[in-house]
Amino acid sequence: MIKIEALSKRFGELAAVDNLNLEIKSGEIFGFLGPNGAGKTTTVKILSGLMYPTSGKAEIDGFDIVLQPEEAKRIMALVPDEPFVYPKLTGSEFMYFIGDLYSVPVGKQEERIPKLLGMFDMDRWKDELLESYSHGMRQKLVLASVLLREPKVVLLDEPMVGLDPKSARLVRDIIRQLAASGVTIFMCTHTLELAEKLCDRIGIMYEGRLRELGTVDELRARAGSGITDSQGNRINLEDIFLTLTEGKEYAAMI
């Protein structure tokens, strides 16, 4: 469903993404991890058509995001890390706006928008201007608008930031349900526990390069000393992440 070939993005001398190769199947939940500045958000921006790559290509369901952006965008949804939305629209107006923009039939919009807003506990805020929404509320609204469109691919950049525990749980369940129904999920996150529990496969980016790729068990096995560390504790994703990204040394300095 998502195919990335030799994708690179340079900002002057800096290679934000360096020769990335990746293939993600339909219905897969793919976790994209890495420290700040590793190139995760840049990759999401390229996949969503907000940024051109310097070289290489990315396809969404066979549509090249540079050559056939409209076709690719029609089946794809983005939840950015900073969910900026038009401050002078109300919550329900934003939903109808997205519905119209993505050609969701009017009858379906009328039926689903109240349900979706209700599902995210947003119904009592639906007639308020978005300028009065908190970060978490805007995040939930954008997620609700994604569900309205029924996309084939969902790109999530830090989807849990700003969400209360109840909403976070809801989002986790939604991600699982979407994947079960065949939707491909590409998720950037710093919440390693979430990635460990939710993702079918994980890719770890560091300094623009994909350092590791595989299931959590595969990563654990590749970490060197089997499945336990020197104290005999089972290695978790955090240990693997910190080892790969040289985080432990810095942690020791503190």
Added chain:
Amino acid sequence: MQSSIAGFIILQRRRFGTAVNSLVSMKLWEFFVTFAFSMAGVAILVGLHFWFFRVMKYLSTVQIIGPLLPWKLTSMAFLMMFSMVAVSGLIAAMTTLYYSFDLKFLFSSPVSIRTLFLDKTVEAALYSSWTLALVMVPFIFALGRVMDCGVFFYIYFLLLLVPYVLLGAAFGVALSMLLMYFFPTSRTRDLVWIMSSLALTFVYVMIRFSQPEKLVRPDTISIVANYLQYLQAPTAPYLPSWWLVGGMQAFRYGRYGEFAMHAGLLLASVAVLYGVLTFFSKWVYMKGFSGAQEGRRRGSASASSVPFERRLVARGWVERMEWTLLWKDRKLFTRDVRYWSQFALIVAIILVYLFSIRQLPVESPDLKSLVSFLNLCVAGFVVASVGLRFTFPAVSLEGKSLWVVRSAPMGVERIMLEKVLLLSLPSVLIGVILVASSNYLLQADYFISVLSVGTIIVCSLVCCIMGIGMGAVFPKFNVENIHQIESSAGGFIYMAMCMGYIAVTMAIESYFVRAHFHQKFWGAQWSSELVIAAVAALLLLNIAATVIPWRMGVNNLKKYEL
């Protein structure tokens, strides 16, 4: 906790660092654009200087009252400037003191509220006054040359200009603090925009309708004694404008004690006013800032009513994508009082414009027709100015929500086309009202009327498309207020392009006007070859003026990386 002075110095250091970094990180093309922009600005200031000089030189040569007139004009100019700085100060203070991006960060830092207030007040004062202060520099030099003043006159005048504008801005800041203190919600911001737009409109209309041209035509004031009395009386003696101008007048004629008194009054007022504001800011500013954090409730608007754009889409009469965007932009426009409140100013511009046309001392019918044609140039300038205010910033106003439409399944052309759809009708309407009404007032002949109305329709449309195109070439998605978009280098280039386009259009059309008058006076026939050449040139010009900025805008927006 930092001491107030140390905190203030640290805050200024970050400003200085930002300015230096902006300069150092400038790319070569940015440097050239900035340089060209600055040179154009200097050329305008030099031009203004010579114009001010000519006016004042003429005034000073009027018998008996001549030496009084430049000072009177200076008093009036500085009084007007003071009121404009105060109104701008109010608008700037609302943005910088209560809605700046960095306020939450600064308020969470261990800097005292008074220090923060002073830092933001200085910023508001700078934003609200620098352009006006800059324009007054050629005025001061013109006055100095005409009144034959020495070098110290310029030095003291320019030095006193600083506390003068600080004082004007302080009034705006004080008013914003009072408003935010007593009405601490974001509705206050709307109220301020409406009030200041109406105030500016009122000042503008009153200045024009008071017919300042009578100052240079004493014969139009019936009682000469009244006129002389008016000239000799200080203009608003209790206002800072008189402390400045009266002081400088005293300096020019060697009355140094009087000068020191006026300068002292000005400096003391600034010190006292800023001291008082800073003292009270600890309580007043914090309450206002706290209120500004509250989101605005929408109230009981008709959320369930189906907008007419959706009805049209449902009937299949219009394209869904464009009309959805159109609906979105209409909603954003009508709910953002900063934009629609400026319609009052446009109405004022039209009224003043037509009033000025009516006052034109033109008698002959043919001359009136000729003036009607030349009037196209001024009408075009107004249309371009309105475009600079509404059309040019339209793409940038997508702001940080741009990701919503950029990640949607449509090309940037559609986003831009929707904006043309939204803004072309108002643009054409303003142009047609100006030109058709002027033609009516001037009783232009049929040919000139048709030509000028047809031309302004095309010019308004082209300026609108050019505005969207150039707005996409020079987008600014991360600005705090719309003025930063229109006062950018891109805005300047857009205005220059509009004026160039209108000038070339008129130059080509002057052939038709010439042929029309030749036929009328001497029965000369039109040359069909020249008509074809002129029409072809017009076609080429309009295609180039539309297609080139549009293509540049599309390409740039496609490449724009969020």
